Amino acid sequence: MAPWAMLHKDSGGRLYHQQPHEHRTCFQRDRDRIIHSKAFRRLGYKTQVFMNSAGDNYRTRLTHSLEVAQVARSAAQALNLNADYAEALALAHDLGHTPFGHAGQEALNHLMRDHGGFEHNRQSLRIVSSLETRYLEFHGLNLTRSTLKGMMKHAQVYECDPDLRPICQQRSQEQPGLEAALVDQCDRIAYVHHDLEDGLDARILNLDDLRGLDFWRTAWQDVLEQNPHTFQKVRSQVQIRSVIRYLMDHCIRDLQDTSSQNLRNLAIQNQADLKALKKSDYPVGYTSLMGERIRVMQDFLYQRLYRFPAVMQMSRRGARIIETLFGEYASLPALMPSHFQIRIAAFGLERVIADYISGMTDRFALHEYSRLTGHRML
Numbered sequence: 001m002a003p004w005a006m007l008h009k010d011s012g013g014r015l016y017h018q019q020p021h022e023h024r025t026c027f028q029r030d031r032d033r034i035i036h037s038k039a040f041r042r043l044g045y046k047t048q049v050f051m052n053s054a055g056d057n058y059r060t061r062l063t064h065s066l067e068v069a070q071v072a073r074s075a076a077q078a079l080n081l082n083a084d085y086a087e088a089l090a091l092a093h094d095l096g097h098t099p100f101g102h103a104g105q106e107a108l109n110h111l112m113r114d115h116g117g118f119e120h121n122r123q124s125l126r127i128v129s130s131l132e133t134r135y136l137e138f139h140g141l142n143l144t145r146s147t148l149k150g151m152m153k154h155a156q157v158y159e160c161d162p163d164l165r166p167i168c169q170q171r172s173q174e175q176p177g178l179e180a181a182l183v184d185q186c187d188r189i190a191y192v193h194h195d196l197e198d199g200l201d202a203r204i205l206n207l208d209d210l211r212g213l214d215f216w217r218t219a220w221q222d223v224l225e226q227n228p229h230t231f232q233k234v235r236s237q238v239q240i241r242s243v244i245r246y247l248m249d250h251c252i253r254d255l256q257d258t259s260s261q262n263l264r265n266l267a268i269q270n271q272a273d274l275k276a277l278k279k280s281d282y283p284v285g286y287t288s289l290m291g292e293r294i295r296v297m298q299d300f301l302y303q304r305l306y307r308f309p310a311v312m313q314m315s316r317r318g319a320r321i322i323e324t325l326f327g328e329y330a331s332l333p334a335l336m337p338s339h340f341q342i343r344i345a346a347f348g349l350e351r352v353i354a355d356y357i358s359g360m361t362d363r364f365a366l367h368e369y370s371r372l373t374g375h376r377m378l
């Protein structure tokens with residue numbers, strides 16, 4: 001590993017002291033704890049863009065997290081960084097998401113506006129530090145301080161999580177490790193390419209729309225020229241997947257090469273050099289051409305996919321379900337399971353409701369909505 005990688009000896013230890021494992025490094029152990037958590041399994045039934053019930057081939061938060069982990073792991077290896085650490089951060093990065101995607105988060109944030117708000121990154125930290133209960137000695141997963149710090153994307157935690165505050169304080173005074181910044185970009189790379197693919201599969205996006213974009217036409221032509229005998233013979237879905245894979249590969253290579261060049265230009269020698277950098281000088285990034293291409297893709301997805309009427313309709317229904325559930329639990333907390341009710345004294349009613357609702361899968365929230373209202377949604 002490079003001297004500026006996150007080294008195991010710099011993990012910062014755990015809040016509750018535990019003996020090191022004889023066969024696994026601390027970050028492998030963090031990764032394994034995340035994989036074995038209930039919150040991680042529930043990601044399989046949470047909306048990425050399309051609701052879990054919309055079709056079996058669309059991405060869910062679980063498959064998205066696995067894809068981010070794969071990209072992050074190989075990018076970290078290419079840059080001689082700590083791939084285990086990057087993998088743990090990638091697998092944990094979406095744990096705090098509500099059901100029904102971003103619409104769910106917005107609805108819950110609005111409902112929590114007088115009680116500290118709701119934001120999925122902060123919720124991920126709450127899950128791994130207190131909501132998961134599977135160990136005898138401590139609440140949460142007792143991850144290393146470095147993993148917690150790496151998960152603090154915006155250097156913020158909830159007021160009601162005092163244990164996390166010293167780590168957050170530290171995080172706010174220094175740049176994140178390269179692995180954390182890399183995972184952030186791998187998340188972006190994974191979702192722009194995969195949302196494009198899912199949107200095409202759902203026939204919300206079509207090839208004519210994409211042909212209007214320079215980068216798509218060029219990539220299509222490149223793949224055709226590299227495979228003159230096969231490309232025209234396969235069905236369009238295979239052509240699309242080949243072009244998207246080509247685009248994604250270029251994007252990852254650009255990220256690796258540009259970041260590596262930046263590290264050389266900045267003459268980074270060790271972790272301390274990195275932490276002292278200004279935010280604008282941070283070495284993880286793309287060439288300006290690739291940065292622009294990603295922005296064009298994000299704009300296109302925003303205009304054509306995320307705001308598509310059927311997708312918006314799904315989001316609005318999700319938001320309504322969350323509003324209704326919140327109102328029901330607020331007026332009668334006994335409707336929540338007892339292991340949530342007992343947390344009210346420590347965290348307040350609203351925070352406990354937000355914890356309970358945000359942990360739900362799409363289908364459980366739908367089921368709960370029917371149970372409490374007697375109506376069926378969708």
Ligand code: MG
Nearest residue numbers: 064093094187
């Ligand atoms: Mg993500």
